[in-house]
Amino acid sequence: xxTTTKTDTVWFTTKGQVVIxxxxxxxxxxxxxxxxxxxxxxEGILLKPVTAATIRRARGILKRRPGQKPLAEEWAxxxxxxxxxxxxxxxxxxx
Numbered sequence: 001x002x003t004t005t006k007t008d009t010v011w012f013t014t015k016g017q018v019v020i021x022x023x024x025x026x027x028x029x030x031x032x033x034x035x036x037x038x039x040x041x042x043e044g045i046l047l048k049p050v051t052a053a054t055i056r057r058a059r060g061i062l063k064r065r066p067g068q069k070p071l072a073e074e075w076a077x078x079x080x081x082x083x084x085x086x087x088x089x090x091x092x093x094x095x
Contacts, residue, residue: 020047029053 008021020030029051030036037048068074
């Protein structure tokens, strides 16, 4: 996904709600009713929208064919790729 590095400022309501800027909702295909996974990270709060594309990708990962890698191994590789992308995005090296 072609994410940008533009920073936006948002405000939290007394209920802890926040409005995601329109350009980000479009970029990440967030529509009314889209759910998100909320994760605490060392840098703050990470929101991961669970969109139709995310669900299709997960279904593809879950389907096992004879001779395929075990799901746990494939998931570990996927998480490693995510970490590498995040490190590259933030200029972190593995040294």
